[in-house]
Amino acid sequence: MTEPTDNTLFLPGDGHWTDEGDWEVDLLDDGTPMGEEPRAVVAVVGRPNVGKSTLVNRIIGRREAVVEDVPGVTRDRISYDAEWGGRPFSVQDTGGWEPTAKGLHQSVSRQAEHAMRTADLILVVVDATVGATATDEAVSRILRRSKTPVILVANKVDSNKLESDAAALWSLGIGEPRLISATHGRGVADLLDLIIETLPTKPRDDIQRTGGPRRIALVGKPNVGKSSLLNKLTGDERSVVHDVAGTTVDPVDSLVALGGKTWRFVDTAGLRKRVITASGAEYYASLRTRGAIESAEVVVVLIDASQPISEQDLRILTMVEETGRALVIAFNKWDLVEEERRLQLEKEIDRDLIRFPWAQRVNISAHTGRAVQKLVPAMETALESWDTRVSTGRLNNWLRETTSATPPPMRGGRLPRILYATQATNRPPTFVLFTTGFLEAGYRRFLERKLRESFGFEGSPVRVNIRVREKRSRK
Incomplete structure (x- = not known):
C-alpha cells in the first residue's frame, strides 16, 4: 500500500502500513516496540527531607515531584522520564527510608527498598549540612552489600564553605560524596554526567513498553x-x-x-x-x-x-x-x-x-x-462511546426525524430552524448545529438525550454546540 504523504503525522516506533491504511508497530520478541529501547532506572533514596524530590525535579528539568519543606511529603515510588546527553533513562523518586519505621512510615520505607532492589543505579542523597546520621549509616550498610552501582550525593552544599563539611561523608563507605545543591542546580550537571557514565548499557530488567495502553x-x-x-x-x-x-x-x-x-x-x-x-x-x-x-x-x-x-x-x-x-x-x-x-x-x-x-x-x-x-x-x-464518530449523512437523517417530531420552541416570535449538523470531533463526541436562531438550553438537553438514545454514548459526555447563521443584509 502507498504510504500517506502527510509529513506531520506522528508514527510511534518502527512499523509498516497495513492494507487497511493503519500504522502497525513492529514488536521485538519481548513485546517492546522496535525503535523504543527500554530505559535504565535510577532510584533516588535517602532519609526524609534531604531533598530527593527537589533533585528529581532538577534532573528531569521540570517541577513534577511535589516539594515542601516538611518531612515525608513523598510516600510512593514515582517514575519520571529523563534524558541527558542524548541518553534517555527513568528516574524514580521515593519516600524517606527509615530502618525502624512503623505504621505508615514502614510502608513508605518498603517502597524505597523495592526501588533499591529493582534499579540499575542508586543515588543515595544525604544532607551535607547535617552530616551522616544513624539512618544514613544504616542505608549505607545495606548498599555496601548490593551489586547495584551506588552514587553518594551530598545535597544542600550551597557554598564553598560547606564543601569541607561534606568531606566527612566519606565515612559512610559507599564512595566519594558528589557535592550538589538541588535547589540552586550547583553541581547537578556534573552529577548527570556521572550518572550516564555509570548506567549500564542495557537495563537489568527490560521494561516492556506496549505502545499505547x-x-x-x-x-x-x-x-x-x-x-x-x-x-x-x-x-x-x-x-x-x-x-x-x-x-x-x-x-x-x-x-x-x-x-x-x-x-x-x-x-x-x-x-x-x-x-x-x-x-x-x-x-x-x-x-x-x-x-x-x-x-x-x-x-x-x-x-x-x-x-x-x-x-x-x-x-x-x-x-x-x-x-x-x-x-x-x-x-x-x-x-x-x-x-x-x-x-x-x-x-x-x-x-x-x-x-x-x-x-x-x-x-x-x-x-x-x-x-x-x-x-x-x-x-x-x-x-x-468516547471514540464514536457518527457520519454526517446518518446524523442529518436523525436530525430531520427528531426536529419534525419535536420542533424547537419559538423564540422572539420566530421558529428557529436547524439547517445542518456535523460531528466536529470525538473524545468526547462534540456536535455542531447550524441554525437560524438561538436554541434554548432545555431543547439542547433534549437533543443530547435523543442523541444518546439513538447512538449510545454510554459512559461518555456529549457536547452540543450551536452556530447561528448571520442574517444577510438587504441591498
Missing part, C-alpha cells in the same frame, strides 16, 4: 480506596495504603493486564477541596490530580458507598465532565454496605447523580477484590 485515572476523595484498588489490580503493593487520609501525594501509574488487555492505571492524590483554596503540598498534589484527569482517557471516580454522597464527590464528577473524559463511577467498600444503606444509596443516586445518568456504574470492594473485574466492561463501553 489506554490511560485510566483513579480519582476521589481522600481515603476512599484508590491506592487499595490499584494494589488489588496489580497484585503488588504498588501504592502506599494506610488509614490516614491523604496518604497518596504524587500520581502513581502502573501497567495492569486485565481482560486480555494492558491498561495504564494512575492513582492520584485525594481531592479534599477546591484547588484554589488548597495550600502547600496539598495545592501541588491537587494540580497533579487535575493534570492526571486531563491526560487520562477514562476516569474512574471512586465513591465510598458506606457513606452518604458528599458535595465533594459531586464536585469531582463535575470536574471530570468539564474536562470531557469518559467516566466510570465505582462505589467502593461495598463489603461494608448493609441492606438499609443500599436502599438509602439508591435514593441518593436518583437525587444527587441526576446529571450523570450516562456514566457507567459498578459496585466493588477494593479490600476484598469483590467485582473489580466488572471495571473492564465498564471502561471498554465508556471508551467505545
